[in-house]
Amino acid sequence: MESIVEQHEVKCYHCGNECESSNIKIDSKIFCCNGCKSVYEILDSNLLCDYYFLDTSNPGNKIEDAGKSKYAFLDEETILTKVLDFQEGNTFGVTFYVPSIHCSSCIWLLENMQKIHPGIITSNVHFRKKEINIQFNKKITLRQLAELLSSLGYAPVINFNGKEINRKTVDKALLYKIGIAGFCFGNIMMLSLPEYLSVSDKFSGDIKGLFIFLSLFLSLPVFIYCASDYFVSSWNAIKTRTVNIDLPIALGIIAAFSQSIYEIYTGKGPGYLDSLSGLVFFLLIGKWYQKKTYEALSFERDYKSYFPLAVTKIENGSERYVTLDKLKAGDTILIRNKEIIPADGYILEGTGVIDYSFVTGESNLTTKETGQKVFAGGRQDGPAVKIITSKVVSESYLTQLWNKDNATDKLNGLVEFTNRIGKYFTVAVLFISLGSYVYWVGKDPGIALHAAVSVLIIFCPCIFALAIPFGFGKAMNILGRNGLFLKNTETIEKLAHNDSIVFDKTGTITTTENPEVSFAGALTNTESGMIKALVKNSTHPLSRSIYNYLKVDTSIKPDSFVEIPSQGIRGMFNNIEVIAGTADIVGVQVNKDTEMVSGSKVYVKINNQVKGYFVFRNSYRKSFEQISGILKKKYTLHLLSGDNDSERSYLSNYFSLSNLHFNQTPQSKLDYIKKLGKNEKVMMIGDGLNDAGALQQSNCGISITENCGNFSPACDAILDASAFSRLPVFLKYAKACVKSVYGSLAISLSYNAIGLYFAVQGLLKPLVAALLMPISSVSVVLFVTIMSGLWAKKYGLR
């Protein structure tokens, strides 16, 4: 046992993972695999080993064997132009999304790429977006560049989606607006100072006039440019005959501006330009705070992000890369080792060993013979196969889930609460404004218009425009730090109000790490020892699990061994042959249809005698028992599993029997959520591509992931698997934050009531407005941000 413990302490010099053996080493530095070793060799030969000392945690990424041809499509001219940013003479520019960028060492290495290959001119990392921008010349091709990055552990993920969304311009426009509004607001305030201090009468008419003229001049960009979003949005609402929350804001801004022009023109005074620009400034800051997003995470992924950009098509006997949109039904395509099948089809030639873990979250391999049907999303794990596609990519079994209209609430970006209350609010404002006009018009026509306009100015819905961005924005940051990443601030509210929670099983409440191993059959101690000694030489995850499972002494060593990739391992011990691997390699006849259901198996054959097999089951997350107990009290829990019902009795401890559903297809999951959603609000927690439809259909879809850089289906929030145990806390926190926004509603309304008291009487002085509006805005913002922080502290969130 001693020796085993020691071995576990050996960490790979490059990636920090545990090493199974100390066989792979260079000058006393031990590596877990040849991939890590070769990265070290590259770095060492280019004098770039500072990499390992910059960040104290382990900077290296484990090298995954991606197959040789993964980036081959980048040689194709038509694809090249789509991927490249620009091309000027011999210089090319490209931007890759590299999910594995995670520390300062990564930045350092990636920005020193020109030392590794002379073809690279400069490289520049955008850390937040996890993007690398590279300029290179003809000494390196794009494919070689991608392969070089990949060989260093920074495999780029290439798809066209990133190019379609251009977030930069949007963000920049908002920043310009904030800058300009802040500048104008500050200066108008300064110019209004004599007015505030009631000393303006001491100034001569010229100076007074200049101050007012300058204020008006400065307010123009605020009114025309900075506030334009509100006009556009409320105009769109009017066109569709709905009321949105921007409408009273836009009305208030227009009312304040025209009233000011009128007062300046008639010489009554300076108007409300200061409060107007101040309001716009605060509103824009709120918007900016709300807009904070997790740039490196994508919540809007559709099937395109899962699939490769191009596939090898076989046409008239020659191979050619075509982009997926050009692929038609009936085309013959070649799927090489580790490539993903982009469309449903039939195997024409070869044996498909297909890994559907992308789709189902399960790591089992399915074997498909010639003529059998394969589904899009599977990854071939073995020699190349030819496939005849039966459908175009967008109509495949899985992808069509996206093409259905699942967007129930995606059209309107506003929070439900805002919509509900906002409507009444807007109507009430208009009603009071009109009422005060009607009231005054008979008594004193001079005051009537002023009173009506004052109501519009003072009754600005700060609560909606400020409390939600700041309160929820802060909450979103806090949740992000704790491992729950939200798509936008509105998700907080979706998190808070749910009646049921639906769990997916595999990958969601179970984990692929540390599977439960059991052996069916009988092994003697010597036999166990031989197996353990044999699998020690393999880096396959299943081998590692077996190694950890077998608690015997391994003093023996195999005389010789050979590993057959994705099949198994064979070794000789004193003329005794030991084989561990798939049914095929061991020579066991199994029924392929029933084989899939019960988890992965590794068969063992010793001296031509099949001894039995190891079964691997995904183990349940340790915290599931605890959190299901908490959640059960408040929510109805459901389970949708793609597996068979072998674990029904175990799971009935946590779910009521009528809510346990097995053998679910992606479509039936979606339908189930739809059915539930008719009567209640449903939260769905899932992981794989097979949950994607259900996640979109639910009120709040949370996608759980072991590694945030990995792909996750389109959803409202991404939950880091390590934070799974804190889910109930997150939900409680979201509820508390919604409550504090309700509280700020009361504060804001009390300010509005004071303002309204003056406004309906036609007594609203610019000074009152200029005081009341910033005070109410600031106090609302302070209240919600402080409350969000306090709740976080109470619930133990960082």
Place this chain on the structure above:
Amino acid sequence: MSVLIILVIFSLLVAGSFLGAFIWAIRDGQYEDDYSPSVRMLFDSKKTEIKHKSNK
């Protein structure tokens, strides 16, 4: 009192130049990535200078 007019206009110009600087900074892309520059400056600068320009 007419000195006030000159002072006010001067103050607007000074403030305006700061606004100009802010807009320049946004255009230059300084608000796009607020992490990498902070670690980049700590690296030993043996390498060729990297221009911090957004690509267009």
